[in-house]
Amino acid sequence: MKIVYLILAHRYPDQLIRLVNKLNTEDTHFLIHLDKKVGRYEYHYIHNALASNGNVDFLKRHTCNWAGFGIMKATYEGIKFCVENNIACDYLCLMSGQDYPIKSNGFIFDYLKAHEGKSFINFNSLPNPIWTNHNGGLERLTNWYIITDKQRYGFPNNLFSSRPRLSKLFKNTIGKVIPKRKFPSGFKPYGGAQFWTLHSKHVRYVYDIIQSHPDFFNFFKYVMVSDEFLFQTIMGNYPQQAELINTTLHFLEWDRPGAVLNYKDRENLRTTEHLFARKFDCNVDAEIIDYLDSHLL
Template structure:
């Protein structure tokens, strides 16, 4: 089985090079989207350009919580889908790392061929404050560097107006990261091209990268093949819900250290996030020592 990886990167070129080396094998294809805000030459120097490793040409300036993250993902997928050898596609960040060997990852997807692995939950959800409905009921423009990120929301609430969701669709949300079959990815790309109202709606939502794929897939024939699991080990235990503020103190997952190694070793997930070699490089060395055996 041939595995494709789309990696969204914006920092730590050397760590990205390490990730690429770890994922490389005879049946892997790796496409890297480097945030347009940073110098791509730092990343090209750090990457061992083996066969099957590519940089996404159509780069965008990607911003946290903004639609530009969806654009970066779609641009990368459009280049990947032209490679007819890719059978499964996993979306990763440059701070992710596999915690299983390549042959174990291959066997996992081979044994579950046709299954889509994406975390989803319908709106309103118990996972988010007030069901998370604010994410789709008000306008947001997190790619606009001039206006305040919650300006539209404040104005709409003062006027007592809300957005209507896309007709004949049920909204979903979930984790940004997933592993999908080639057929499912192709469906999503074709769908957004043919239904521009979906793009127009999600362009002005909060955290569209955690909604658009779930919504399109769960409203399609592929929903029957979905496993509600993104196969990622992510620790959110560092979040202080009392001090949480989407603008001033947004939530980010815990950065793993060597103290987390026992939990990572026990996990049945294929990948984990997130890591930062500038904070703790030893944990990556320890994982490599196991995966290299």
């Protein structure tokens, strides 16, 4: 069993290095994407700490703004690198630099071996009530979104999200003449959690779909939080649905500031069936990662 971890990181070099070292075995490989906004010093610090490992590759870098398409380009960079360089891979696991395992490496390998041939990805047909705004998620696809480092602009809706009256005025005037986007034909839209673990045959399937449908891939340039829709749509339309397990292997808690896990979450982390958890911030609570190392891992 060979596991490739595709890690998207944008800060906290020491936390990223700790994550790689914790997951590192003779049967793992790491594809690391460092946000282009990461400074030169931090980049070389990480590179010098990990590059000597024979199982670490650093990917071509993209600028990754929250909710923007750069995250998709970074993720696909890893998929493409894995396929085109024939990296030994039974499973490709997408992670962030602020994730951490909550099961041992042996448990993770045994778990994936027991489900060999299956992929783990959360996907829901749209519209779906899990998105309480944006018409069940559909408006994230049918609006035009321009994402920058500091702002998100939506046409014809959500242009001035912080100023409701101005947003409503725009929607009822200029917004009426801006056509909504049409979802690519041949695909039914799906959305779900960003992080997935795909079997190699499904990694190849995603690669082939994007290679053969460049217009489909480019459609997501103007989608709000495209990382919750692109791969979910591809696999939601996959013909052999019995090969998919509709879940994420990540434990997440979003109903708190910054969605950062802390020491008070230790019992939930200990008892959950998930393999990984996010997110952790050593500047907020370093004790929880120490607890995971000493009690779970």
